[in-house]
Amino acid sequence: MHSHFITKLLGLEDVEITHVEDQITHFEIHIQTPVKVQKCPCCQKETSSVHDDRIQKIRDVKVFEKYCFLILRKRRYRCKSCGKRFYEPYSFLERYQRHTKRLLQALLVKVREYNFKQVAKETGLGHSTVIRLFDKYYSYDNKALPKVLAIDEFKGTSETGKYQCIIGDPVNRRVYDIIPNRNLSTLKEYFRTLPREKIQMVVMDMWQPYKTLALKSFDKPILVVDRFHYVRLNVWAVERVRKRVQKNF
């Protein structure tokens, strides 16, 4: 019960927390995932055979103003069909990274307001790591909007709205900018002064203001609803019909 509350609080709903250590300078949250069926990245066959595991320390966002590490028991599975050994995927972690996705998000938000030294101190990441990540993900000085533009939102830490909006270049996997909220008025105002003629395609979820923005503010781009959102809406629609039909029986 307590563990469930903590996982919710931490936004780590697909993992089990085994224990939490409150150190002087930081928290250590020990986590693991339940053993489950995984798809082999090589031959796509299913397996739930654990090969081994090892402990990895991953830096996360601060908790109660204190640095925080996830101590992850990283499981390696073995495919019984082709023999391939592979690490399980995690929703909160990019492959080969030692910081969580949301720490990267926090960093990308903070670099807009603070200098690298302050961001390093705030996130706990090294100065050179902050610069490296900034260079990797931010197209800061490249003010030309990309031909293919992606708009999406994430639950941020900003006080300006529940969701913050991320403008991305999905082809080059870079962040173009981060906007305080996803309201149509904010988005329109943001794009008003930018050169938008080059935008040929906009990738988005089904949040109506994104569509309105793309149709009104850009020059007839192709709109692409990304597969994840499209499939999810279809599943919901089928489910509604199923419930209705079932009621009549």
Ligand SMILES: [Zn+2]
């Ligand atoms: Zn395999």
